[in-house]
Amino acid sequence: MASDKIKDFSKRLSGTGEGSQELVPAATVVLLRPSPDGFETLMLRKNSKLAFGGMWVFPGGRIDPEDGHEDLPMDERARIAAVREAMEEAQLELRAEDLEWFSHWTPPPLGNRRFATWFFVTTAPPAEVVIDQGEITDSQWMTPAAALASHQRGDIELAPPTYVSLHYLSQYSDPETALTELGTAEPRYYATHIGQEGDDLVAMWEGDAGYESGDATTPGPRHRLLMGSDGFQLDDSGSPS
Template identity: 45%
Template sequence: MTGLCIDDHRVISPRVWRAILVNDKHRNDIYGDNPHGDSASTPAIPAATVVLLRESKTGIETLMLHRTSKVSFGGMWVFPGGRIDPEDHEGTDSELGAAYHAAARETLEETKLSVDPDAFAYFAHWTPPPGTPKRYSTYFFASQLPNETSIEVDGEEIQGHAWMSPSRALKRHAAGEIDLAPPTWVTLYQLSRHAPLSSLMKRLTEQTVRIYETHITTDEDGTRIALWSGDAGYESMDPNAPGSRHRLLMQPGGFTFEHSDLDY
């Protein structure tokens, strides 16, 4: 199938094998046990994140932050960002404008890195289903950084950082070495398909903003599936609906991404 990406399982950690053997859901399935809850009872919290990119001698790298265990999405590797605070609305009358400010502010707080929101490319927006325990409606931006950039993590929310090539991050996730939430994984997948950095930034700047309002369903084998607009089963929640595919299969042993009609 066009647009099929399966996690590389050549090296699998013991904890991934344990998940496979007990037929548990994937360790990074963040969507909870009741993904069809009432959106009125679990309103999404506005948030923003920025994918910071640089061109190294070996290719494109993105800044990944390792969250501490005491905060939301503890232990995950993420892009800089966080919720939109009241102060982020100063000077703007739109939530999108506040999101630009929030992404820059959170980056400064988490990494001591000052970035210019005017240089951000807004390329995606992610909203999880209503029953998700930690439900953030997140604006995704991207920005290019100089090759030599000093990072100093705060030590409170963030315990470490690394510059990783997108493909390397995906391989480490497949091996069970790092944890990535589905929006982060799909973003890294898109980043991994473009080079050099100038071409990637051109793509992210010019593409229509992708809206991911996630639906969750389960196939006959019990595999949980995240569906997005463009998938034949998106509205009906039928994983077997014939037609186009735009989905992430979250098997216990790894993620499989299908996008038959969408160019990533």
């Protein structure tokens, strides 16, 4: 049985309410724009009463029935949903064909309304960000490195998929290289298993020694995110190539 700490963490990501452990398809888009330090990405702060409450995220949300015909492949419907969400949450107009799919995240079987999410990346349009002060309460352009440092200081809160995405983005020096390399690589799949190591939560993915058993103390290769009281730490020494 999951510990209370794991249950509480899952509840933060899924929001409040009763129901089955529904797997809800969703989409998010990472918007990049040049900056003196390389490039920035748009971060939005979620209303504390919603799923991912109070966390800083990329624009996105669930895939609605009107997001493309039901016969369309789900990744195409996800592109349409990401475009719609960017408009609804930030008043930014995107084109679905410009979005590059680079990862997919499936949450652990804990909590309600589990969001299985397609992650896309594209260039930000030259327009002002406008938020509704309802679902989204704040916005900020940040370099990936600055966002990670702010999280490490405890100034902002990030969900694991956001943190991992920012980590890999921080390895690029300019938006063109990031878009080219992410657009040509095969999308990475993250089906998350949650365990504990002492008092700390651990998100594990395929390739980690503890992935199948859920025992984070299993010795061997690592493909995981340690979520400790002093911040997150990514260990992908056992990551698939």
